[in-house]
Amino acid sequence: MKAFVLDRYGKGRSLRSADVPTPELRDDEVLVQVHAAGVNLLDSKIRDGEFKLILPHRLPIVLGHDVAGEVVKVGSRVRQFKLGDQVYARPDDLRIGTFAEFVSVKEASLAHKPKALTMEEAASIPLVALTAWQALVEKANLKKGQKVFIQAGSGGVGTFAIQLAKHLGATVATTTSTANVSLVKSLGADVVIDYKTQDFEDVLRDYDVVLNSQDTKTLEKSLRVLKRGGKLISISGPPDPEFGKEIGAPGFVKLVLRLLSSGIRRKAKSRGVTFSFLFMKANGRQLREITPLFDAGVIRPVVDRVFPFESTNDALAYVEKGRAKGKVVIKVR
The missing domain is CATH 3.40.50.720 (NAD(P)-binding Rossmann-like Domain)
Known part of the structure; x- marks a missing residue:
């Protein structure tokens, strides 16, 4: 699959576009085909090495902490999701990787996408x-x-x-x-x-x-x-x-x-x-409580810009400037 990979920590370092293996699926995980991924300052801070002490990633890694997409495979213990479901999530720490065509997400961290939102809008939400x-x-x-x-x-x-x-x-x-x-x-x-x-x-x-x-x-x-x-x-x-x-x-x-x-x-x-x-944690139950607020129109997403997948590094640079209104999103599929 196509992905944007961090090989070494470094301030302002570009992510490498690469072909990498599709993530292996654990029994309690769902494989999501990524339609859109939110971009967060957290991605830049991890790239820069600011969280090396508290988030011991093993490099190289695929960055990305927000996803909206479609379920294409489920682990043997998964009960709440099936093939074809439209979902969104903030993957768990040390299991991130939404700047890619596919990402595996724990069932407990996943929720069905709000019906009222597009994939790009939904990807702007979880984190x-x-x-x-x-x-x-x-x-x-x-x-x-x-x-x-x-x-x-x-x-x-x-x-x-x-x-x-x-x-x-x-x-x-x-x-x-x-x-x-x-x-x-x-x-x-x-x-x-x-x-x-x-x-x-x-x-x-x-x-x-x-x-x-x-x-x-x-x-x-x-x-x-x-x-x-x-x-x-x-x-x-x-x-x-x-x-x-x-x-x-x-x-x-x-x-x-x-x-x-x-x-x-x-x-x-x-x-x-x-x-x-507060360092927020992935939580599908909380995300499921939040979802009806979008479908009811109580809360609306605010998306500043949507970048194409090949411009992932440009999207990161734009977020780092700190002038985005709401969220920046990458359209993967």
């Missing part, structure tokens, strides 16, 4: 939807009437998280550039801060939850907009000790994670708020 769900529903337990600050509202996670938070009944604040103010308002944002002319710290007060996706400076400022008892959830780091436990990291890695997050955890504690790091 960002699961990130927002695990942050706002699982970790934050966001409730009706609460206030949540979602950073970078026009990005992939932001466009979904705003809509999910509004569906849950929260008041939503977000940051974006002047050009994207109308977009985030159309998604349901109540308070929109143009980061080019305003500082969110001057505008926001007594928030229940912050979903942080930016740098260290923004992370520390976010503490000051939370009320006592509030929750700061970061998807951009630093990883905390709990994350080390979740991934079963070796002792020296756990120590590194503890040191990396010690400063922000200490500052959070002094302000009476909690800090936690």
Whole structure:
């Protein structure tokens, strides 16, 4: 099959277009013919070697963390899917590889594609939807009437998280550039801060939850907009000790994670708020809970550009610029 392969870690390194074997199928997996694959900053960070400590991939690997496609083969223990089913997923860590014509996905990580969406739209969903769900529903337990600050509202996670938070009944604040103010308002944002002319710290007060996706400076400022008892959830780091436990990291890695997050955890504690790091996980059950929200029109996908399969490296470069509105997708089939 055709695929885009990472041979060696390196910042900005191009993926190699190659013919590689079709993935071997385990008993609990489904072989999906890839119609479309979402592109995420996570792909670039893995390529650059930023996750070598916590995601020990054996190179060479095929990158890609989002897929929409058709079931062409099922493992002997698979019961929920059959040949011809249209599906979508975020494959498990260390089993990624959607920048290819075929990918194998655990049955437990797979869901039937929303009927209302095209393959390209569906491929834009899994990673960002699961990130927002695990942050706002699982970790934050966001409730009706609460206030949540979602950073970078026009990005992939932001466009979904705003809509999910509004569906849950929260008041939503977000940051974006002047050009994207109308977009985030159309998604349901109540308070929109143009980061080019305003500082969110001057505008926001007594928030229940912050979903942080930016740098260290923004992370520390976010503490000051939370009320006592509030929750700061970061998807951009630093990883905390709990994350080390979740991934079963070796002792020296756990120590590194503890040191990396010690400063922000200490500052959070002094302000009476909690800090936690989220590295989203593949989860078909959660994806199946999310699917009806698209079919009912409660949430809509936001796709910036669709690149042809042969332009996978161009798609990665475009995502790295950080200016995409919503998601970038590769059309494979």
